[in-house]
Amino acid sequence: MASAVSADKRLDQVVRLIAGNMVSEVCSVYVARGGEVLELFATEGLKKEAIHKTRLRFREGLVGEIAATGAPLNLSNAQSHPKFVYRPETGEEIYHSLLGVPILRGGRVVGVLVVQNRTQRHYSDDEAEALQTVAMVIAELVSSNELVRPDEVTAATLERAATPSFEVMALAEGIAIGRAVFHEPIVEILEHVAQDSGVERDRLVTAFAALHQQIDNLMAAEDMKSGEHREILDVYKMFASDVGWRQRILEAVDSGLTAEAAVERVQVENRARLQSTPDPYLRERLSDLDDLSNRLIRHLMGRADTSASENLPDDFILLARSMGPADLLEYDRSKLRGVILQEGSHTSHVTIVARALGIPLVGQAGGIIERVASGEQLIIDGDEGWIYLSPSAEIIQSYQETLVARTERFARYTALRNEPAVTLDGVEIELYMNAGLAIDLPHLESTGAKGIGLFRTEFQFMVGAQMPRLETQIEHYSEVLDAAGDRPVVFRTLDIGGDKPVAFMVPEDEENPALGWRAIRVALDRPALLRYQLRALIQAATGRAISIMFPMITELAEFKAARAIVDKELERRRKLGLEGPASIRIGTMIEVPALAWHLEPLLKHVDFVSIGSNDLLQFFFAADRGNAKVSGRYDVLSPAALSFLHHIISTCDRHNVPVTFCGELAGKTLEAMALVGLGLRRLSISPAGIGPVKTMVRSLKLAPLEAYLKDLMPLGERSVRSRLMAFAHDHGVIL
Known part of the structure; x- marks a missing residue:
């Protein structure tokens, strides 16, 4: 490490020394690049042409799993692991056992160090500790930026090679694979000034009646007659029947606004007031009130239905800025695989219902939803809090195998x-x-x-x-x-x-x-x-x-x-x-x-x-x-x-x-x-x-x-x- 040769040559020498001293047929170093991409920088035993060509996302494959968790992995039969991903350019299909450790710098994963053998062997604690010690030394070299050559791999190349993934808040556990469906079509209010306030009041009364009927229909469903689902919908109905909310909207209509514009104005006032309240419970109810307002506006505009009424794909993932519990319960749960919320929290009603129904849900997705196209394939990892957009075949296969393994394990546990x-x-x-x-x-x-x-x-x-x-x-x-x-x-x-x-x-x-x-x-x-x-x-x-x-x-x-x-x-x-x-x-x-x-x-x-x-x-x-x-x-x-x-x-x-x-x-x-x-x-x-x-x-x-x-x-x-x-x-x- 102290020699005067280039960083690349030093790294090559290091992997050869490790392979020789640990009697391992393979030793490889992967370095973390921008956007949580791991790139093969040096190897002894794998094909040399794979260097700088083999790339993995964090959580992709065994190497990606080590990087994502920051924990070592010691496997006697790596290919049987659900997270194993095969890269044909490396020639690693003949190797079975694997010991990998994260390369850490300041508590952050900056790479992964791996050794492999053809035989199925379990590496000892001494070997694992030795590899972790060496990884600490390599971290100095990796963090020095001597290995990074900007002209070698452009950001665009990395972007094309990698599946975009985003860390979000895990709210309801589980894994979901499906096509993107947007919960609520955007309803734009075009007319704000009323021609006849009396007509607008009548429209509003009719829309309120339709809204209450819609909620009653939800509550009449067989699986909504008891339990916490029912209690949450009772609270939701109480909000919908609130006299003060209704009266403020009618007063806005009397001021000369259309019914839709009046609902929107009161909605904005509620949002401003609740966002500033120190009471966390009231802030959590903001999504319920937003949902009610949006439903009322859609009734007024003759577009009362959300995507729940459409002919949806057999496996779909729902995306929304926020949702009330009633919205979630409208969807066909035999097709709904998961939910992504731009907002959301651990104590919101929709989160509680999702957990109760076993629907994977992630929140605090920020601007991710704007990047998703309708029908685009997605993966939600509700256990760890990740979203994958248009995932690669390898990532899809890895998560599908995880789901299959879960199903098989569940059958064994049931027995x-x-x-x-x-x-x-x-x-x-x-x-x-x-x-x-x-x-x-x-x-x-x-x-x-x-x-x-x-x-x-x-x-x-x-x-x-x-x-x-x-x-x-x-x-x-x-x-x-x-x-x-x-x-x-x-x-x-x-x-x-x-x-x-x-x-x-x-x-x-x-x-x-x-x-x-x-x-x-x-x-x-x-x-x-x-x-x-x-x-x-x-x-x-x-x-x-x-x-x-x-x-x-x-x-x-x-x-x-x-x-x-x-x-x-x-x-x-x-x-x-x-x-x-x-x-x-x-x-x-x-x-x-x-x-x-x-x-x-x-x-x-x-x-x-x-x-x-x-x-x-x-x-x-x-x-x-x-x-x-x-x-x-x-x-x-x-x-x-x-x-x-x-x-x-x-x-x-x-x-x-x-x-x-x-x-x-x-x-x-x-x-x-x-x-x-x-x-x-x-x-x-x-x-x-x-x-x-x-x-x-x-x-x-x-x-x-x-x-x-x-x-x-x-x-x-x-x-x-x-x-x-x-x-x-x-x-x-x-x-």
């Missing part, structure tokens, strides 16, 4: 539905599911989950403009318990505040909402709110078993205060002579590190605990999991995190208090394997994770893993992820 999650050495791992919507409940049967380990109750409070009435809450909780039957259900009390606003409370202006007034802090400061919810839960559980846990508990005193409210409600019910639950268990989430170091006294007062990994680990690492700049600065499979979790698990075991792990972490097979090795015997995960985790458990022999983890936890490494992957490979564990 295991009634089989227990028992390790090869006879240890049972209880798998529960997380839920929060009525539409989640059928997954109890389809996945074979042992029960609901976490039911998030806040959603019912977030979708309405007012706090749900007691009867509504009772009905909702009864529906959950009915669906569960004999299976246990753990209800988490309201976890609102922070990033979960509700309309009936004025939001707090906080610099750090995650550490602010939220969850149990709100409930204890507003005890009537918690008491109201507990009353509903206790009544819904009449004659049945129920478990209740509190979120965001920081100290024993908070738990005692919350439990005292439960006791008051139980005593009230006894005094009224009413039957109570057959049994009731009270527990807490461990989401704050302070509580983890105060477990001894806590465990004397709780019936169970649940580890809430999402919050607990972001506080543990002092890194906001929602901030892309810092969320990747730690690995949950670090010795520090594993030791911390082991402390909690072992302390609970010593006191014979059941402990469950709740959170996204437990739904990933490698992470779940580590948790089981730490001593966890109960995991509560998303329904989609139950099949993969059960498959992993049934292929695992627990005793060797437990011994292996004891040796890993004292290590001073940033992560033991690669070591755990090697363990799984060596012991035949299916990840």
Whole structure:
């Protein structure tokens, strides 16, 4: 690297040295160019004519996957991987095993270093670490710009060679491939000044009636009669029936505007007012009001239908600036594959409905929609947040194989539905599911989950403009318990505040909402709110078993205060002579590190605990999991995190208090394997994770893993992820 020869020659020498020392038949370096394009810059073993000709987009092929994730990839049979892409000019079809590592500079991927062999071999941890060390050295050369020659490859050439891709916000998970369809044709208002205000008022009254009838027809559909869909449409109908909205439009007509122009003027006024409000819930309702205004204008102009009424392709992806939930529900869901929104957020009504229906959705697409032509083929990656425009055949094939693999895996998981999650050495791992919507409940049967380990109750409070009435809450909780039957259900009390606003409370202006007034802090400061919810839960559980846990508990005193409210409600019910639950268990989430170091006294007062990994680990690492700049600065499979979790698990075991792990972490097979090795015997995960985790458990022999983890936890490494992957490979564990 310090020699005086050109950068290209130095890189050639480096790949030859690596191939020779690692006994690898191939060593290649790909360098990131503009627009997230990876270009082959040097190789030992592949065809030399492929240098500067072979290019891959980030996420295209195995090399693109390494670049996109910033994580190493160690495969004994690379060609069987769903992301494998064959480039005929390289001659790499004869090579099977692959070890690739990202070339990182300042936390950013600037290239990829790869070695390959003809035989199916699994590279050792030492080899992987050595390659990562070499990649750090190569990063200096790559970042020096000595390798980049502007006259060598023009930007236009790169653009032609690459599929345009855009990173967006992933709102509802899944992958979709289809043709672009624009949700709403542009309706241009040509006449603004009315000739006769009386006629315009009559037109407006007729259009309002047609709008209400359209919404009633949607609500009358068989699959809209219950659940969160219905509650969202109830709120939507309430907006449509708002007397103030209607009156302002009529006043605009009386001022001399046409009916269409009057609706547009009030729409602009609403948008200006709501965009400036500090209330996030009201800002989220802007898309609902926009949708209603646009629908009303189309009724007035005799163009009431959106693209939903047209003869649409069998596989289409819907594009819109914004949408209301009613709009989405109008489309034929047997043909609709995904949705791209120019706006959109995690808490908007259309996002919630899309998640419930399993429709991939991405948002915050900026100016991307303007670049798309009607009928153009698109790919949505709702898992990672990517859009591909007119993707290449290789990218389409890669995603199609991923979809096929998902379908095949799902069939295998379904076959295991009634089989227990028992390790090869006879240890049972209880798998529960997380839920929060009525539409989640059928997954109890389809996945074979042992029960609901976490039911998030806040959603019912977030979708309405007012706090749900007691009867509504009772009905909702009864529906959950009915669906569960004999299976246990753990209800988490309201976890609102922070990033979960509700309309009936004025939001707090906080610099750090995650550490602010939220969850149990709100409930204890507003005890009537918690008491109201507990009353509903206790009544819904009449004659049945129920478990209740509190979120965001920081100290024993908070738990005692919350439990005292439960006791008051139980005593009230006894005094009224009413039957109570057959049994009731009270527990807490461990989401704050302070509580983890105060477990001894806590465990004397709780019936169970649940580890809430999402919050607990972001506080543990002092890194906001929602901030892309810092969320990747730690690995949950670090010795520090594993030791911390082991402390909690072992302390609970010593006191014979059941402990469950709740959170996204437990739904990933490698992470779940580590948790089981730490001593966890109960995991509560998303329904989609139950099949993969059960498959992993049934292929695992627990005793060797437990011994292996004891040796890993004292290590001073940033992560033991690669070591755990090697363990799984060596012991035949299916990840």
